Amino acid sequence: MLEGQSQKRTMASQLADSVRNDIVNGTLPPGTRLNLNALSKQYAAGVNPLREALSRLSATGFITAEDQRGFKVSEISRKELIDTQRVRTELECIALRLSIANGDINWESELIAAHHRMSRIQRTPMGERLSLDVNWETGHHDFHMALLSACESEWLMLFINTLFECSTRYRKAMLLFKNTLGRDVETEHKNLMDAALNKDADHACALLTAHFNETTELILSSMDKAKK
Amino acid sequence: MLEGQSQKRTMASQLADSVRNDIVNGTLPPGTRLNLNALSKQYAAGVNPLREALSRLSATGFITAEDQRGFKVSEISRKELIDTQRVRTELECIALRLSIANGDINWESELIAAHHRMSRIQRTPMGERLSLDVNWETGHHDFHMALLSACESEWLMLFINTLFECSTRYRKAMLLFKNTLGRDVETEHKNLMDAALNKDADHACALLTAHFNETTELILSSMDKAKK
DNA sequence: AATTGGTAAAATTTCAAAAAAATCGAAATA
DNA sequence: TATTTCGATTTTTTTGAAATTTTACCAATT
Numbered sequence: 256m257l258e259g260q261s262q263k264r265t266m267a268s269q270l271a272d273s274v275r276n277d278i279v280n281g282t283l284p285p286g287t288r289l290n291l292n293a294l295s296k297q298y299a300a301g302v303n304p305l306r307e308a309l310s311r312l313s314a315t316g317f318i319t320a321e322d323q324r325g326f327k328v329s330e331i332s333r334k335e336l337i338d339t340q341r342v343r344t345e346l347e348c349i350a351l352r353l354s355i356a357n358g359d360i361n362w363e364s365e366l367i368a369a370h371h372r373m374s375r376i377q378r379t380p381m382g383e384r385l386s387l388d389v390n391w392e393t394g395h396h397d398f399h400m401a402l403l404s405a406c407e408s409e410w411l412m413l414f415i416n417t418l419f420e421c422s423t424r425y426r427k428a429m430l431l432f433k434n435t436l437g438r439d440v441e442t443e444h445k446n447l448m449d450a451a452l453n454k455d456a457d458h459a460c461a462l463l464t465a466h467f468n469e470t471t472e473l474i475l476s477s478m479d480k481a482k483k
Numbered sequence: 484m485l486e487g488q489s490q491k492r493t494m495a496s497q498l499a500d501s502v503r504n505d506i507v508n509g510t511l512p513p514g515t516r517l518n519l520n521a522l523s524k525q526y527a528a529g530v531n532p533l534r535e536a537l538s539r540l541s542a543t544g545f546i547t548a549e550d551q552r553g554f555k556v557s558e559i560s561r562k563e564l565i566d567t568q569r570v571r572t573e574l575e576c577i578a579l580r581l582s583i584a585n586g587d588i589n590w591e592s593e594l595i596a597a598h599h600r601m602s603r604i605q606r607t608p609m610g611e612r613l614s615l616d617v618n619w620e621t622g623h624h625d626f627h628m629a630l631l632s633a634c635e636s637e638w639l640m641l642f643i644n645t646l647f648e649c650s651t652r653y654r655k656a657m658l659l660f661k662n663t664l665g666r667d668v669e670t671e672h673k674n675l676m677d678a679a680l681n682k683d684a685d686h687a688c689a690l691l692t693a694h695f696n697e698t699t700e701l702i703l704s705s706m707d708k709a710k711k
Numbered sequence: 712a713a714t715t716g717g718t719a720a721a722a723t724t725t726c727a728a729a730a731a732a733a734t735c736g737a738a739a740t741a
Numbered sequence: 742t743a744t745t746t747c748g749a750t751t752t753t754t755t756t757g758a759a760a761t762t763t764t765a766c767c768a769a770t771t
Binding site: 263290291292302303306322323324325 | 751755762
Binding site: 267316335338407 | 493495534540550563569577636
């Protein structure tokens, strides 16, 4: 039988995904001490696979490990958010220019497909907010990655992914969803895609930068309010 | 007693450093399958701390982990080298501009100090090549980081560090040492530092880019020869 | 000769408990 | 009252071995 590469995944590997998700979604809030016994029960897994998972996440910044003192969810701060968005803007603009330069018909098609998927979810009337949100988040992620996918740089994609998830965590921590304060995110995405498809790199980068800056401002002001 | 932060380190933590070093230095060549029992004897440690260490390294690219099939040292390729150097150039130039813009007297002093340390090692007559080389490598690393240290971006520094180590591995894999083919690396470094201290960001970035490109060309031609 | 199937060996992954270290609280000291 | 010291408890880390999965090998079949 054609097995493909669908081998059974490792416990540690699944745990890494689960914990990362729970951190990004805010189920495990910033600063939480990660008690190993408690967590391993929570996730119905052994302590050693759990340690492996946490070790992996500590290499990319979601978790802070301190020798002999275990693990904790990394703290959030205005400073880190600003740094994240600044570097993210730089990297995504570089990748976007490369992607527009290299992108072929297949890239264009995939981009349009990703945009369509995201749009359909946006248009769905808000029934079950939570589960809908999960779908929109993945659609949103996939759209942004599709935009850059022709850049042909493994490193850029790796770093950008890390920053994307970091950024998502901040947005979720501040309980911001797609449409906040009369902002028309759908149109922003549409314009961004059109600029990319027209191979207008300068315009696309400007739109992307503005897109990030708007989000950052919203999150920053939410953080200010929350602190009061 | 003033303890500082000199707590006892964890076995897994030390292992991660050792293995990373051995990968960068070529003691563990690209593609090596990492047999856990053998390795744990080699490093005189248990398998679980070892797995933790390898898991951490797999998040930054030195090690490739495949579920149920263990770990192996990541392969090297022309493609990855080119990508590494391209992204590294972009990131270091961004960081360098920020560093020059922000850098205060303390930054200047640290930079000069780091350069002096590296120079002194370079001037030492080649007696024990291997141990000397280790010193020069750390001096070289510290110099480049000192150059960027005022950029005030944790993310940039993290990514740049990863790329620096990746790049070092390629240079070492090709058995290239500091001075190859009549290249005057000392002068390159000196000029780079002077441009930075003069706050001439454009010139400094140009020198840095040239510095990287020269190295890349050398490594690439070595890889061609090795393949024959 | 090449491919399939099945078994033995080897390696990876996971578990459970021991060992080491940090934390907490109360008693003792200044 | 504030600080230190000591012991008990919790938590992290490591160990050694069981369970699971992959790999290697060899015979049988096409």
